[in-house]
Amino acid sequence: MQPGKRCSTSYVVFGASLREASLNARLASLAATVIEEAGGTVIHAKMSDFDCPSYNMDVELKDGIPAGADRFRSNLISTDGVIIASPEYNASMPGVIKNLIDWISRFKPQPLKGRHALVMSASPSMGGGNRGLWALRIPMEHLGARVYPDMFSLAQAHEAFADDGKLRDAKLQKWFEGTVDCFLESVEAAKHYPLIKSQWIEFLGEKPTPATERVETSETAPV
Ligand SMILES: Cc1cc2nc3c(=O)[nH]c(=O)nc-3n(C[C@H](O)[C@H](O)[C@H](O)COP(=O)(O)O)c2cc1C
Numbered sequence: 001m002q003p004g005k006r007c008s009t010s011y012v013v014f015g016a017s018l019r020e021a022s023l024n025a026r027l028a029s030l031a032a033t034v035i036e037e038a039g040g041t042v043i044h045a046k047m048s049d050f051d052c053p054s055y056n057m058d059v060e061l062k063d064g065i066p067a068g069a070d071r072f073r074s075n076l077i078s079t080d081g082v083i084i085a086s087p088e089y090n091a092s093m094p095g096v097i098k099n100l101i102d103w104i105s106r107f108k109p110q111p112l113k114g115r116h117a118l119v120m121s122a123s124p125s126m127g128g129g130n131r132g133l134w135a136l137r138i139p140m141e142h143l144g145a146r147v148y149p150d151m152f153s154l155a156q157a158h159e160a161f162a163d164d165g166k167l168r169d170a171k172l173q174k175w176f177e178g179t180v181d182c183f184l185e186s187v188e189a190a191k192h193y194p195l196i197k198s199q200w201i202e203f204l205g206e207k208p209t210p211a212t213e214r215v216e217t218s219e220t221a222p223v
Pocket residue numbers: 015017018019021022023024025087088089090091092122123124125127128129
């Protein structure tokens with residue numbers, strides 16, 4: 001944020017790990033602090049808030065979409081953006097976050113369409129879990145999310161945090177704050193540019209038919 005500029009945007013922020021002592025939850029908390037210090041508002045969520053059974057279309061048709069997915073959808077549509085700090089599991093994203101994305105993709109309108117997102121990761125490894133973020137971007141971008149190009153992957157995360165929740169390494173802390181700030185500014189700019197339109201078209205068949213197509217457009221009246 002530029003000095004004197006206040007951020008007027010809101011975010012849902014969470015770590016995509018069910019583990020109590022999650023490093024990614026700590027990184028998500030740090031992102032929430034940066035947002036609040038810039039004047040933005042945050043829904044501090046936990047992966048367990050959005051817990052869902054494994055996706056099964058029979059369950060969906062019988063019982064509907066589960067409460068955890070509905071909670072995530074409400075958080076998404078009541079805020080301007082989402083920040084996910086996700087572990088890397090076996091060079092990809094954890095099943096629990098993919099399962100949540102699969103469930104929320106079943107809502108119409110599709111709640112990730114046009115949603116601003118920043119993804120980050122923390123891992124004890126030297127790679128910081130960055131490969132998992134490239135996997136996580138795929139379903140999010142497929143569903144129309146505007147996933148911010150920059151990402152932040154914290155290597156050796158088990159040793160990276162100080163007692164106050166910040167990163168011990170001052171340079172890394174500065175870079176982290178810079179990445180979050182740049183994201184906030186891009187969300188704020190998009191929010192206040194009233195002519196942005198978006199279109200999302202998903203073809204699940206070779207030939208589009210009503211049975212396979214999902215198309216969502218948005219129009220904004222000129223001011
Ligand atoms: C099933 C499993 C697979 C993992 N695969 C990777 C991996 O591919 N790359 C990596 O950097 N760390 C991997 N790890 C280590 C995690 O990065 C580490 O457990 C991390 O702390 C998990 O995130 P959390 O602390 O937020 O729960 C894996 C851990 C588990 C349990």
